[in-house]
Amino acid sequence: MTSLIIRRIRDMVVVLVFVTTAMFFILHSIPGSPAIAILGQEASAEQIAALNHELGFDKPLLAQYLSFMGHAFRGDLGYSVSQSGGVMHAVLSYLGPTLLIATSATVLGVLVAVPLAVRTVSRPRSLLSRFLMGASSFGLAIPSFWLALILVLLLAVRTRVFPVTGYVSPLESPARAASFLALPIIVIMAHQVALLVITLRESLAAEMLNPYVRTARAKGASERRVMYRHVLPNGLLPAVTVIGGNFGSLLGGVVIIETVFLIPGIGYLLYGGVQARDYNLILGITIITAALIVLVNLAVDLVYAVLDPRVRLQ
Amino acid sequence: MIRPLRQRPRALARAITAIIAAVALVGCTGTSTSGGGTPVKGGTVTAALSGDPQTLDTGLATGQLSQIPGQNIFEQLFARDKKFNPQPMLAKSFELSKDRRTYTIPLREGITFHNGAKLTSADVKASIERWLEISATGQQVSKDVDALETPDDLTFVIKLKRPRYSLIADLAWTVQAAIILPADIAKAAGKSPLKNEQVIGTGPYKLDSYKAGQRIQLVRFDEYKSLDQDFGGFAGKKTAHADKLVFVFVADASQRLNGLKTGQWDWVQEINGDDIDAAKKDSSLTVRASAVKYSNVLLLNSDDSSAFASVDARQAMNTLLDKEEIAKATFGPSWLWKPLNGALAATSNAALYTKAGIESFPGGDPDAAKALFKKAGVGSKPIRILTSKTYPYMYQWAVAAQAALKDIGIPSKVSVFDFPTMYERLGTSPGSWDLSVTYLSGMAGSPGQIPWFGKEQPGSYYRGDYGSTVDTLLAKYQDSTSAEEANGVMGELQTKFYETMPGVPLGGVSAVGVYSAKLTVPNDFTYVLWSAYKTN
Numbered sequence: 001m002t003s004l005i006i007r008r009i010r011d012m013v014v015v016l017v018f019v020t021t022a023m024f025f026i027l028h029s030i031p032g033s034p035a036i037a038i039l040g041q042e043a044s045a046e047q048i049a050a051l052n053h054e055l056g057f058d059k060p061l062l063a064q065y066l067s068f069m070g071h072a073f074r075g076d077l078g079y080s081v082s083q084s085g086g087v088m089h090a091v092l093s094y095l096g097p098t099l100l101i102a103t104s105a106t107v108l109g110v111l112v113a114v115p116l117a118v119r120t121v122s123r124p125r126s127l128l129s130r131f132l133m134g135a136s137s138f139g140l141a142i143p144s145f146w147l148a149l150i151l152v153l154l155l156a157v158r159t160r161v162f163p164v165t166g167y168v169s170p171l172e173s174p175a176r177a178a179s180f181l182a183l184p185i186i187v188i189m190a191h192q193v194a195l196l197v198i199t200l201r202e203s204l205a206a207e208m209l210n211p212y213v214r215t216a217r218a219k220g221a222s223e224r225r226v227m228y229r230h231v232l233p234n235g236l237l238p239a240v241t242v243i244g245g246n247f248g249s250l251l252g253g254v255v256i257i258e259t260v261f262l263i264p265g266i267g268y269l270l271y272g273g274v275q276a277r278d279y280n281l282i283l284g285i286t287i288i289t290a291a292l293i294v295l296v297n298l299a300v301d302l303v304y305a306v307l308d309p310r311v312r313l314q
Numbered sequence: 315m316i317r318p319l320r321q322r323p324r325a326l327a328r329a330i331t332a333i334i335a336a337v338a339l340v341g342c343t344g345t346s347t348s349g350g351g352t353p354v355k356g357g358t359v360t361a362a363l364s365g366d367p368q369t370l371d372t373g374l375a376t377g378q379l380s381q382i383p384g385q386n387i388f389e390q391l392f393a394r395d396k397k398f399n400p401q402p403m404l405a406k407s408f409e410l411s412k413d414r415r416t417y418t419i420p421l422r423e424g425i426t427f428h429n430g431a432k433l434t435s436a437d438v439k440a441s442i443e444r445w446l447e448i449s450a451t452g453q454q455v456s457k458d459v460d461a462l463e464t465p466d467d468l469t470f471v472i473k474l475k476r477p478r479y480s481l482i483a484d485l486a487w488t489v490q491a492a493i494i495l496p497a498d499i500a501k502a503a504g505k506s507p508l509k510n511e512q513v514i515g516t517g518p519y520k521l522d523s524y525k526a527g528q529r530i531q532l533v534r535f536d537e538y539k540s541l542d543q544d545f546g547g548f549a550g551k552k553t554a555h556a557d558k559l560v561f562v563f564v565a566d567a568s569q570r571l572n573g574l575k576t577g578q579w580d581w582v583q584e585i586n587g588d589d590i591d592a593a594k595k596d597s598s599l600t601v602r603a604s605a606v607k608y609s610n611v612l613l614l615n616s617d618d619s620s621a622f623a624s625v626d627a628r629q630a631m632n633t634l635l636d637k638e639e640i641a642k643a644t645f646g647p648s649w650l651w652k653p654l655n656g657a658l659a660a661t662s663n664a665a666l667y668t669k670a671g672i673e674s675f676p677g678g679d680p681d682a683a684k685a686l687f688k689k690a691g692v693g694s695k696p697i698r699i700l701t702s703k704t705y706p707y708m709y710q711w712a713v714a715a716q717a718a719l720k721d722i723g724i725p726s727k728v729s730v731f732d733f734p735t736m737y738e739r740l741g742t743s744p745g746s747w748d749l750s751v752t753y754l755s756g757m758a759g760s761p762g763q764i765p766w767f768g769k770e771q772p773g774s775y776y777r778g779d780y781g782s783t784v785d786t787l788l789a790k791y792q793d794s795t796s797a798e799e800a801n802g803v804m805g806e807l808q809t810k811f812y813e814t815m816p817g818v819p820l821g822g823v824s825a826v827g828v829y830s831a832k833l834t835v836p837n838d839f840t841y842v843l844w845s846a847y848k849t850n
Contacts, residue, residue: 031742032734038368038507040377042489042755042765044450045741051374054506082368083526084510090526149568157572164572165564260566264528271565272527276368277734 004301012294019290020072020283024065027279033057034081037276055081057279068283077284082276083269087284090269095288097167098258098265102250105185106243109192116193117200118227121208132197139194145256148187152260155183165262184261188254192246199242204235237307244300248293252285353847358558359833360579361843362570366527366563371508373441373493374448378841381488382583383530383561385548386844387428388493388515391419391438391470392486396546396605396838398663398757400486403541403549404433404494404516405470414477414795415460421468426537427496428520435464440497442472448505449490454762455481458792479794480760483665487759488548518554518844530561547605547839555847574599574830580848581829583841587646587707593828594647600831603650603824605838607660607756610645610707610820612715617744621692628815629674630686631749634718636678637821644710645823654821658764658808660756661822665797666764670805671812675819684722696725700740700747704733708751711820715749756822761791761807766816780814 035051036043052058071078077087120129156164162183170177207213208231216226251266258267266285273281363382369375372384393403402408406420425433439462446456458478463471472481485492495503499512513521518540519532534554544551562579564570570582571589575598585593594601614622614631622628638654645651656675659666677683687693697719701712712728719726729747731739740750758764767784787807794800827840835846 030735031738032732033738036734036737038375040375040380042376042450047448047450048741050505051507080526082366085526152569152572157575160576164576164578165569166578260569262528262562262564262569269527272366275365 078280080281082278094269105188113193113196121204136194207235248296252289359556361581362564369507386519393549395549401549417472440500445492483759532559580833604840612818613750619745621748627690634683651823668805671809700750702733702736
C-alpha cells in the first residue's frame with residue numbers, strides 16, 4: 001500500500017510537469033493577450049503592444065516558460081493579472097464552493113442513484129424501471145446548460161422557489177446557501193444519477209447471474225437482502241471508477257454551471273481567466289486540478305483495495 | 315337643467331378638488347416619465363454587467379464594461395451633455411486666446427478627491443500628461459501641445475503649437491477619457507492600469523471593494539460637490555441617491571434578464587435582441603432606447619492580398635447589402651434603429667452629424683454589385699469572413715453578408731473566433747481575412763475619434779490617397795473657427811469615406827436601457843447610474 005502511494009506521487013510530479021509544459025505552450029499559441037482584455041475593442045495595436053510590454057508579456061516565450069517553471073517548483077504559481085493577486089491565493093479562495101458542490105452532488109447522486117439502479121435490476125420489467133432507463137438516457141443526452149436554463153425558468157423565474165443565480169457561504173447562512181446551491185446541484189446530479197444508474201444497472205445485472213445469488217435465495221434471504229447485502233457490494237466496483245472520475249472532473253470546476261449560476265468556484269475562475277487571457281491563472285488552475293485528479297484516482301485505487309481483497313493481494 | 319343654488323358650492327368644491335387632483339396627477343406623471351416617484355435616498359442599486367471589466371481605469375480601457383462603473387468614480391475637466399456638447403465639469407469655464415493657441419482653464423474650488431485631498435492644477439497637469447501618453451485621443455492631442463502650465467493652484471493652461479478646434483471635445487471624450495486623478499497617483503500609474511488602491515477620483519461614488527471576477531461595490535461619496543445646473547448626459551448636476559452601487563458580472567444574457575425579473579438586480583447592461591420586445595411588454599421592467607447610439611459596420615480589408623484591395627470591390631459590397639433588410643433581421647425592434655441612415659455620427663450628435671456623401675448607403679442592388687465585383691475580378695476565390703460569437707450580432711452580420719454574396723454566386727467562408735482572437739487576427743494577420751465585423755460609437759466628439767479617420771481600426775485602408783486626404787481634412791477641421799465650418803469639413807471627410815469605402819456602414823442603432831420598473835434612471839443615457847434611485 002505504501003509503495004502504491006509513493007509510486008503515485010512520483011507519477012503525479014511527471015504528469016504535472018508534462019501538463020504544465022503542454023498547457024503553457026498551447027496557451028501562448030492562442031491569439032489574444034491580457035492587454036486586449038484590459039483595453040477593450042477600441043484600443044489600437046500600438047496601445048495593445050505597449051501594455052503587453054508593461055505587463056511583461058512580450059518577453060521571449062522560453063524565458064517566460066523557464067521563469068514560470070522555476071517559480072512553480074518553489075510553490076509560487078505567479079501573479080494573476082485578472083485577480084490582481086497571487087494565483088495560489090486566488091485558486092484556494094475559489095476552491096471552497098467547488099468542493100462543496102462536487103461533494104454534495106456526488107454524495108446525493110449516489111444516494112439517489114443506488115436505490116434506483118437496484119430497482120431497475122430487481123424488477124426490470126416494471127413500468128418504473130422502464131421509465132428510469134428512459135429518463136437516464138435522457139439525462140445523459142441533454143446538455144447541462146439547457147437543463148440549467150429550463151430549471152431556472154420553471155423554479156426561479158416562474159415559481160420563484162429558488163434564486164436565479166448567486167452564492168452564499170453555508171458558514172454565513174446554511175438555509176440561504178442551500179437555496180442558492182439547490183439548482184446547480186440538481187443540474188449536476190441529473191447527469192451523475194443518469195450515468196450511475198446506467199453503469200450500476202449493467203454491473204448489478206451481470207452479478208445477478210452468479211451462483212452466489214441463487215445460493216442466497218436458496219438460503220431464504222429476502223430479495224432486499226440479496227440485492228443490498230450480496231449483489232450491491234460486488235456490483236459497486238465499476239461504479240466506484242465512474243464516481244471517482246466524475247468527482248475529479250467536478251473538482252476541476254463545472255465551468256458552464258458555475259458561470260450560469262455565478263458560483264465563485266474554480267470553473268467560474270477559469271472562465272474569467274480565459275476571458276482575460278490570464279496565462280498564469282489558467283496554468284495555476286490546470287496544475288492544481290491535475291494534482292487533485294491524480295489524488296482522487298489514488299483514492300479510488302485505495303477504495304478498490306478496501307472493496308476487493310484481490311486488488312490488495314496484487 | 316338648473317341645479318338648486320345650495321348645491322352650487324358643493325359642485326364648485328368638487329370641481330376644485332378635481333382640478334387639484336388632476337394637477338397632482340400631472341405632477342406625478344411628470345416626475346415618473348423615466349421610472350417613477352419622488353427620489354428616495356438610500357438603498358442599493360445592483361447592476362448586472364456582462365463581464366468583469368478587469369480594470370476601472372477609464373483613462374486606459376476603451377470598453378463600456380469599465381466605463382459603466384468607472385464614470386461614477388472619475389470626472390473630467392469637461393463632460394458631454396445630453397446633446398453631446400462639452401460642458402465644464404471640474405473646469406469652471408475656459409478662455410481661448412485670440413491666436414486660438416492658449417486655453418486658460420480655471421478650476422472649480424473646493425473639489426475633494428476620494429482620498430480627502432483637494433483638487434489643484436498640479437493634479438490636473440499630471441493627469442493630462444498621463445492622458446496625452448496613454449489615450450488614443452490624447453496621443454493625437456499631444457502632437458499639438460506645446461506646454462502645460464499651472465500659473466496658480468486653481469488655473470490650468472494648455473499652450474498649443476497650432477489651433478485645435480476639437481480640444482475641448484477631446485478633453486470631454488469618454489473613451490480613454492482624460493480622467494483627473496491625484497498627481498501622485500497619475501505619475502505612479504504611468505502607462506499601467508490603475509491598481510484598485512489607485513482608483514481615486516472626484517465623482518459622486520467611490521470604490522469600496524472590487525472582488526475580481528465577482529463584484530464591484532461603490533459607496534456614495536458624501537463630500538461630493540455637485541454643480542447646480544443639470545445639463546443631462548455626463549455633465550452638470552449629479553445627485554447620488556443610492557447609498558451603494560453594486561456591479562455584478564453575469565456573462566449569460568438570459569440569466570441577466572432572469573435575475574432582473576426576479577428582483578436580484580435592478581439594471582442590466584444588455585439583453586438578447588430577441589428578448590427586447592417581450593421585455594418591453596413586461597410591466598415589471600422598463601425598456602427604452604438610450605440617446606447613445608452605435609454604428610454597426612463591416613470592415614473591409616484593403617491589404618493587397620485581400621479581395622477588397624480595389625475600390626470597385628469595396629463599392630460592390632456596399633451596393634450589394636440591403637441595409638434595411640439586415641437591420642430588420644439583426645438590429646432588434648425597429649424603434650431602436652428607425653430611421654436608418656449611413657452617417658458616421660449619430661443624428662443626435664449634432665456637431666458631427668451630416669448627410670454629405672451617404673447617397674449610396676441603402677444598397678440592395680445585386681445586379682450592380684455583381685457587375686462591380688466582376689470588374690474588380692472578385693469571385694473565383696472564396697471571400698474570407700472573420701467574425702465572433704462573443705457578440706452574437708457580429709456573427710449575424712457575417713452570416714447576412716455571406717447570404718448576400720451567395721445570392722450573386724460569390725463563394726465565401728465564415729471563420730468564427732472568440733472576440734480577442736478575432737481582433738488580434740485582424741491586426742496581426744492581414745493576409746488571412748477579407749471581411750470582418752465591428753461596431754463603432756456614433757457619439758464621437760471630433761472626426762479624429764472616428765476610427766475611420768484615426769488609424770485605429772485594423773484593415774490597412776489608411777494609405778495612399780485616402781490617408782493623405784484624410785490627414786489634410788483633419789488639419790482643416792482643427793483650423794475651423796465655427797461649428798458650421800467644422801461640420802462642413804466633417805461632410806467632406808464623410809464623402810471621402812463613401813468614395814473610398816474602407817468599410818460598409820450598416821446603420822446606427824440605439825443602445826437599449828433595460829431595468830426594473832422600480833428603478834428610476836433620470837438620464838437619457840440609460841447607463842448613467844449615479845442619479846438612479848429605487849422606489850417601492
